[in-house]
Amino acid sequence: MNDSNKFSEEEKKILLDHDYDGIQEFDYPLPNWWTMTFVLTSLFGIPYMIYYLFLGGPTLRQESELELAKIKTVRTAYAVKMAKFDHQAYDKVIAEGAASKGKEVFIENCASCHKDGGEGDVGPNLTDAYWMHAKATPETIYEVVLNGREDKGMPVWGEDLTKDEILAVVFHVMSLTNTNVANGKEPQGKKVD
Numbered sequence: 158m159n160d161s162n163k164f165s166e167e168e169k170k171i172l173l174d175h176d177y178d179g180i181q182e183f184d185y186p187l188p189n190w191w192t193m194t195f196v197l198t199s200l201f202g203i204p205y206m207i208y209y210l211f212l213g214g215p216t217l218r219q220e221s222e223l224e225l226a227k228i229k230t231v232r233t234a235y236a237v238k239m240a241k242f243d244h245q246a247y248d249k250v251i252a253e254g255a256a257s258k259g260k261e262v263f264i265e266n267c268a269s270c271h272k273d274g275g276e277g278d279v280g281p282n283l284t285d286a287y288w289m290h291a292k293a294t295p296e297t298i299y300e301v302v303l304n305g306r307e308d309k310g311m312p313v314w315g316e317d318l319t320k321d322e323i324l325a326v327v328f329h330v331m332s333l334t335n336t337n338v339a340n341g342k343e344p345q346g347k348k349v350d
């Protein structure tokens with residue numbers, strides 16, 4: 158049912174043959190933007206395919222491995238930097254009020270095992286003169302807090318606390334030593350004078 162009279166001569170030239178329930182269609186050219194996009198993406202695709210398929214361009218897995226290697230280098234450098242007790246940073250943290258900051262960090266993170274006053278519970282008494290891992294010096298306490306003793310129930314803090322927080326809490330633990338708080342846990346380890 159091709160009612161061709163309703164179209165002009167121009168329109169008839171581009172009118173397509175088919176007729177679906179009275180619906181007909183002109184054969185318009187594709188819009189330029191569409192053709193250009195098609196051409197550009199095709200052109201882009203050629204070197205892209207050559208690079209990734211034939212010239213050994215990195216796969217997604219290789220790219221993520223590269224990224225991970227970078228992260229690992231940064232983390233290792235950070236760990237090495239953290240591992241060394243930084244006397245200057247310690248002095249700075251003390252000058253900036255480590256006494257109250259350290260106590261705050263201690264109450265929040267350590268008191269659950271060492272009790273508020275450091276008298277010990279799950280973790281050892283930090284107010285006596287007996288030590289198992291540390292030796293009542295900032296350097297040794299720092300090392301234990303940083304690395305933890307996970308097999309013995311002392312968590313690793315190097316990843317959860319910042320360096321300044323650890324230094325502040327070390328200062329706080331130093332201030333607890335030999336305060337011999339009442340009802341403290343029985344001594345563990347060796348006496349350190």
Ligand code: HEC
Nearest residue numbers: 266267270279280281288289290291301302309310311326
């Ligand atoms: C989940 C419980 C737990 C938490 C939380 C915890 N500790 Fe401990 N800590 C322990 C245990 C258990 C030990 C003793 C490990 C052992 O028996 O060898 C210990 C040991 C230590 C020691 C070494 C004591 C010694 O005798 O050498 C220090 C110092 C210490 N903790 C400080 C801290 C600080 C500071 C925090 C908070 C940042 C903290 N701990 C949080 C359980 C804990």
